[in-house]
Amino acid sequence: MKFSIALLLVSAVVLGQTKNKSNTDNLQPKPVTIYTSAPDSNLKMTKTGQETFKPYSQPLETQLCIFVHPNKKNQIFLGIGGAITDASAEVFAKLSKEKQEEFLNAYFDKEKGIGYTIIRTNIHSCDFSSGSYTYVEEGDKELKTFSIEHDRAFKIPLIKKAMAKAGKTTFYASPWSPPAFMKDSKNMLKGGKLLPEFYQSWANYYVKFVQAYEKEGIPVWGLTIQNEPMATQIWESCIYTAEEERDFLKKYLGPTLHKNGLKDLKITVWDHNRDLLTQRASTVLDDPEAAKYVWGIGFHWYENWSGGNPMFENVGKVHQMYPDKNLLFTEGCVEKFSAEKYQFWANGQRYGRSMIHDFNNGTVGWTDWNILLDQNGGPNHVGNFCFSPIHGDTSTGELIYTPSYYFIGHFSKFIKPGAKNISNSVSRSQLIATTFQNPNGELVTVVMNESDKELTYLLSNNNQVSELKIPAKAIQTLVY
Known part of the structure; x- marks a missing residue:
């Protein structure tokens, strides 16, 4: 009996030492x-x-x-990715099969490339389309003519190929403007507002889009309500005050999505710059009836148009104010394309600086703008030519990798969805x-x-x- 007790004591000590050693080892980086x-x-x-x-x-x-x-x-980290616009898809279609495969690997392959897992797209036309278009005939309030046939030519095939290469992806979509007949300006371009009598019809339009894309085999994770709702642009644009976006969401879009079995769709508000971020967030999220539909707040990086510095701290303030909501960077690119600046290092630094500060301020995911543009920074139907991380020179057939691609890759290739900041x-x-x-x-x-x-x-x-x-x-x- 004494021997058995002694043996048990020795065993306990040894086990304790082994456990402590294991804990210590876990602390060794x-x-x-x-x-x-x-x-x-x-x-x-x-x-x-x-x-x-x-x-x-x-x-x-x-x-x-x-x-x-x-x-x-x-x-918790959602992922990093970019936008497959009409422009990106049209340029992709002009590449050789070999260059198409190289391009898909460069962005979406986890080993050969930088492992994108987020894809954004435009709901009908935006500036990075070859022309303005919608999914319905003009004046069709009932949406009887709704069709995404336009997207089947270029955009949908590229989205499917990207998803197949990436595996699990987060796919979301944003409108730049309702059809012209739904707006007070009767013009998709240059701002204007959605007329109240078309609020329900426009809410139904989102449902039609999601259902049509999912019928194509493209699962839709989420929507933003309106791209840049405080910018009157020369391209497709539409103005919503904070109160108007809040009321459209809580009275029309939210209930309509729920009624059509889309209550799990992730809704992101704002989708504009960091400057007015706190005002938009508080106006929408302080209303419980609107807030219940909101997954997160989206933002862009163009607030420096006035000559000031990026307002990274506003992202952190919204994170502190509404820790139960998510922050998603929904768009950024280097504006004013010039082929002389393909390898301009500062363009990449802009990406790295923004991503580090945004993630440190609570952002869960980060979405670049066009994943591919041509040697002119387009196509763009209003001449708003910009940079993308990769350009496809349609005259030579070559892909041009810019510093921005590598800066983004330092995050997207190594940080995995589900990671914790x-x-x-x-x-x-x-x-x-x-x-x-x-x-x-x-x-x-x-x-x-x-x-x-x-x-x-x-x-x-x-x-x-x-x-x-x-x-x-x-x-x-x-x-x-």
Whole structure:
């Protein structure tokens, strides 16, 4: 009996030591694998090394540090992607079969490319269409002539190919304007407003769109109510005040979707710049009858049109005000296309800077604008030519990869849907960073060097640090 008791005590001690060792091992970060893109070099999401962690308790003020706090978890990551517009689909159709396959791999293949999982598209025409069109004949309030035949030529085939390549995707759609006959201006372009007598007909239009796309085998995850509802543009546009968007949602669109079996569709409001973000969110979400239909608040990055800086802090304020709602970046691109700036590094930096700040302020997903444009930055039926991360030169048949593609890839290739944002901070303003923990437990930190010099910095995690270097103006992804 004494021997048995002694044996049990020894076993308990050994088991306890084994358990403690396991817990300690779990706190030991894996080696850091480094991927780097840098200007004036061949580094483009290139694996540039692997470093180990070592114990380190107290950094010095003279050291540049990124502090990662893995026990402080924030929003769940939805994904990253871009918009398949009419323009993108028309350019894609002009590429050779080999270049089409290269393009699909570049965006949607998780191994060969950057692993896009979000797709946005336009509900009938937008500026990045070859011309204005709708899905109904003019004056058809009852929508008896509704047809998406136009989209079957280019857009639907590309969406299907992208989804097949990506696997599980989040697909959502946005209108730029109701048909002209539904508006007070009788014009799809240059703003105008939806007439009250067409509120129900327009709500029915969304239902028809979702049902038609799903009949094509394209599952629709969500909708935004109106692209840029406070912008009178020379292209398709429509104005809603915050109160008008709120009332259209709660009295018409929300109930209509529910009545037609689409209550699980994710509805995103605003879909415009960060500048008026808090005002739109509060007007809609402080109304319980409207808020119950809202999945999230969408935003763009064009608030710097006035010469000011991006209003990243407004995203964080909405996240604090309404933590139960989601923030989704729904559009951004570099405007004013010029072929001379295909490789302009600052265009990519704009993406990296925005994505880091938006994710640190609670954003769950990030959607670029056109995934493909031609060598003129179009087609665009009003001449609003812009950049996309990849251009297809229809005269040479070649694909042109811009820095923006690689900057986006530093996030989308390594951060997986379902990841959790992890609190992190940086000790000096020369670096900015964001961190996620993937579902498999690995940590991913994306770092940008905002300075003109190579920097040495410490990555700190659980009182373990790894000493790393980042080239001037470079972006790095750290996986550990």
